[in-house]
Amino acid sequence: MNIASSLANSAMGLGNEIAVFRGQHPLWTYRELARRASTLAQGMQDRLGIGRGDRLLLWAGNSAEYIEVMFAAWFAGAVIVPVNAALHAREVAAIADDCRSSVCFAQGEKTSGLQELITSPSNLRVLPLEPSTLDQLRGEPHDPVAVELNDIAWIFYTSGTTGRPKGAMLSHQNLLAMTFAFLADVDFLTPRDSLFHLAPLSHAGGLLMLAHVMKGTRNVLPDHPGFDPGEVCRLIRCFGSVSSFMSPTMLRRFISASSLDEAAVAGTRTILCGGAPIYVEDMKRALGALGPKVWNGYGQGESPCTISGLPKSWLADPSHVDFERRVASVGIARSGVEIAVRHQDGSMTRTGEGEIVVRGPVVMRGYWGDEAATRAALRDGWLMTGDLGEIDDDGLLKLKGRAKELIISGGSNIYPREVEEVLLRHPDVAEVAVVGVPDPAWGENVVAFVVARNGSDLASSDLDDLCLSQIARYKRPKEYRFLAGLPKNNAGKVLKRELEETLRMERPS
Numbered sequence: 408m409n410i411a412s413s414l415a416n417s418a419m420g421l422g423n424e425i426a427v428f429r430g431q432h433p434l435w436t437y438r439e440l441a442r443r444a445s446t447l448a449q450g451m452q453d454r455l456g457i458g459r460g461d462r463l464l465l466w467a468g469n470s471a472e473y474i475e476v477m478f479a480a481w482f483a484g485a486v487i488v489p490v491n492a493a494l495h496a497r498e499v500a501a502i503a504d505d506c507r508s509s510v511c512f513a514q515g516e517k518t519s520g521l522q523e524l525i526t527s528p529s530n531l532r533v534l535p536l537e538p539s540t541l542d543q544l545r546g547e548p549h550d551p552v553a554v555e556l557n558d559i560a561w562i563f564y565t566s567g568t569t570g571r572p573k574g575a576m577l578s579h580q581n582l583l584a585m586t587f588a589f590l591a592d593v594d595f596l597t598p599r600d601s602l603f604h605l606a607p608l609s610h611a612g613g614l615l616m617l618a619h620v621m622k623g624t625r626n627v628l629p630d631h632p633g634f635d636p637g638e639v640c641r642l643i644r645c646f647g648s649v650s651s652f653m654s655p656t657m658l659r660r661f662i663s664a665s666s667l668d669e670a671a672v673a674g675t676r677t678i679l680c681g682g683a684p685i686y687v688e689d690m691k692r693a694l695g696a697l698g699p700k701v702w703n704g705y706g707q708g709e710s711p712c713t714i715s716g717l718p719k720s721w722l723a724d725p726s727h728v729d730f731e732r733r734v735a736s737v738g739i740a741r742s743g744v745e746i747a748v749r750h751q752d753g754s755m756t757r758t759g760e761g762e763i764v765v766r767g768p769v770v771m772r773g774y775w776g777d778e779a780a781t782r783a784a785l786r787d788g789w790l791m792t793g794d795l796g797e798i799d800d801d802g803l804l805k806l807k808g809r810a811k812e813l814i815i816s817g818g819s820n821i822y823p824r825e826v827e828e829v830l831l832r833h834p835d836v837a838e839v840a841v842v843g844v845p846d847p848a849w850g851e852n853v854v855a856f857v858v859a860r861n862g863s864d865l866a867s868s869d870l871d872d873l874c875l876s877q878i879a880r881y882k883r884p885k886e887y888r889f890l891a892g893l894p895k896n897n898a899g900k901v902l903k904r905e906l907e908e909t910l911r912m913e914r915p916s
Contacts, residue, residue, distance in 0.1 A: 410560050410582045411481035411551035413621040414441050421623035424598040427471050430630035431645055434471050437623055442548055443475050448482035449546030455510050455532070459484030459552055462562065464511035466499050466521070467536045468492045469608050469628055475541065476512050477613065481560060484552030488562045488574070489609035493896065496520040498572075502564055503531050506574055506775055512536040556580035561614075562775055563708040574775035575709045582617060584743055584768035585713045589618040591742040592716050593702055594650065594677055596622035603627045603642065603651035605634055606899075611681055612652050614711050619650075636664035640671040647674040654682040654899020655689055659837075662696035677702050677719065681712065682899040684806055684824065687735050688831045690722075694734075699723040705737035705806065709790055713741050713769045715804045729801070735828075736803040743767050748798055749791065760797040762810055764789040795822065812903065814843035814851050821853060821882050829877045830855060830870060835863035838893050840901050841884065844910045855884035856906050858892055865889070 417424075418441030425433045426440040435443065451457040463480045465487060467473055480487045488506055490499055492514070499521055503511060508531060513521055515535045522533045534540050554560075561577040590596065602619040604626060606612040616626060627646060629638055634657050643649045653661060658680055661667065678693070678701045685693075685703055693701045704716040717738030724730065740746045748761035755764060770790045773781035784791050795807040807822040814821040823841035830839045838858040843851035859865040867887040874883035894902040 408556065408579060408583065409481060409484065409551040409554045410579045410586075410617065411444070411478055413586070413617060414444060414478050415551055417441070417620060417623045421598055424623045425625055426620070426623075427474060428625060428627045429471060430628075430642065440475065440478070443541075444478035444482050445548040445550075446545040447475060447479035447541055448552075449549055450544030451479060451483050451485070451510075453546050454544055457483055457485050457510060459554060460486060460558065461510075462486045462488050462506045462508040464499070464503055464506075464508045464513075464531075465489045465536070465609065466492065466494070466511055466517055467514035468632055469604050469612070470536065471628060472536050472538060472541060473608050474616070474626065476536065477608070482549075482551045484554050484558070486559045486562060488564070489613060490564060491609055491896065492607060496524055500524040500531075502572065502574070506562055510534065512540075554579055556583075557772065559772065561711075563711065565708055573777055573780055576772040576775055577711060578772055581711065581769050581771060582614070585614060585711050586617045586621055588713050588742045588744070588769065589615065590622070592718070593618075593679070593704075596624050598623040598625070600648045600650065600676060601625040601627050601646040603629070603639065603649055605629065605639065605657065606652045606654065606682065611679075611706075611712050615652055615679060634660065636661050637666040640664060640666040640668070643671045643674040648676045649674055650677040650679065652679040652681065655680060655685045656683075656838075656895065656899045658685070658693055658701070659689060662693050667696065672697055672700075675700050679704070681706065683901060684737075686828055686831050688828075690734050694722055694725070703737055704741075705804065707790075707792060707794075709771045709784065709792075710744075710765050710767075710769050711771075713744060713767075714746060714763070714765050714792070715739055715744075716741050732799070732801075732803055736805045738804065739802040740804075741769075744769060746798065746804060747789070748796065749789075755789070758798045758800055758802075760807075761795070763792045763794045763796045763804070763806075765792060766790065812842070814841075814853055816843070816846070816849045816851050816853065816881060819881055823853075825878065826853060826855065826874070826882055826884065829874055830857065832877070833865075833870060833873050835860050835865045836870075838901075840893050840903055840906060842903050842907050842910070844886075844907070852885040853882065854886045854888065854910060856888045856890055856893060858890055 417437045422438030426437040427434045511533050518533045559576045560579045562574040564572040564574050699719045699722045705714045706712040715738045744767040746765050747755045749755045749764045750761045766789045797805045808824045826841045827839050837860045840856045846852040894905045
């Protein structure tokens with residue numbers, strides 16, 4: 408089954424429902440969106456030579472045209488390669504070369520910069536992602552091209568924060584499994600529900616859209632780029648029954664907004680939190696502001712949005728005996744997914760502590776053109792996530808951090824997340840990131856980068872006292888760095904590699 412069939416089916420059964428809004432302005436019904444995607448697919452085939460299995464790059468911010476091109480590529484049987492809109496043109500050119508793409512739709516101002524970098528023998532054609540360009544390409548409407556379930560539908564390039572980006576190959580089966588798991592575990596949707604596209608469509612925002620398209624809900628693009636909590640609250644009051652994907656940073660801004668009134672809370676259905684771990688204190692604040700409307704889950708590009716999840720109903724009662732364990736976790740295994748932990752000796756168990764591993768129909772086929780990386784990541788049907796965690800006897804998974812971020816000081820393991828959770832308990836700490844810095848005597852030392860809340864007079868001694876009251880002395884940071892803000896990518900993930908590089912430059916070996 409071609410994932411584009413989800414749109415084709417909605418166009419038949421729910422054709423008069425509005426599929427895409429720009430703010431409060433309706434753009435296309437499901438019937439209109441399907442016809443636009445279908446006719447554009449024919450033009451891609453006839454005029455651009457894009458067919459089954461060909462890779463098509465998307466390098467742009469969110470727009471209605473972005474959604475149209477995504478589905479048009481799938482109607483044609485092609486593979487979409489959505490790349491981070493914040494990447495440099497050189498990085499995009501490298502991705503295009505890696506996946507051997509022949510066409511890239513780019514935001515208007517990005518086209519010239521990318522075009523200048525294209526050299527022979529590359530045959531990449533760069534087209535502006537604009538209505539006039541798409542209209543010139545249109546052909547006759549047709550049904551989605553027949554594909555195999557294992558055909559690739561999406562190549563998700565990792566952010567590159569820990570090295571050269573790798574392209575995770577997601578098949579039509581992977582995307583369907585992800586979509587069915589969403590409908591089983593998160594929300595049962597109807598055309599009266601809405602999905603606000605506040606996060607990039609090139610990441611989880613675009614993936615989570617598939618369940619909403621399958622059920623004919625309203626996809627709403629804000630009037631203005633960027634995240635404006637005031638605009639979001641205004642639109643929530645207008646639409647009602649609204650879901651949206653937010654990074655932890657966006658969620659903090661949303662629940663702190665003066666515009667978040669009772670009507671906006673009542674109109675919020677689900678906040679899907681992801682892109683980076685949400686800390687316990689942040690989750691408690693969000694639950695206090697919104698009630699049990701925050702869905703916290705765990706996934707990777709290699710197992711898109713679907714490893715574990717924490718049902719909203721499980722956080723409805725703060726007095727529940729298991730509330731603290733639940734709120735500190737990322738939930739239990741998602742529908743159709745198995746999770747386990749892999750120990751240092753290579754053995755795996757369903758409970759305990761170690762590297763998180765996962766298997767199921769949602770797990771990627773492998774990395775594009777990188778057999779060595781694929782063999783390292785996929786072993787005996789299991790995906791090695793590279794994340795450290797602990798699964799308790801009730802199946803609750805608690806994340807401890809990336810294996811590569813583990814700090815070893817004096818022979819003892821220190822999980823940055825554990826230290827970060829403690830520091831965030833201080834009322835004057837807004838954000839924190841903990842990293843390790845090489846030390847000739849101890850191997851590594853702990854350094855905390857801290858963002859203080861506006862107007863606070865925060866001292867290192869205050870944080871030291873807090874750590875010493877909560878965790879072992881050897882885990883506390885040896886140094887605190889105060890910053891105005893933490894470096895992040897546009898998916899909201901903190902770029903710890905940049906922080907580590909800053910420390911390395913100050914301490915040359």
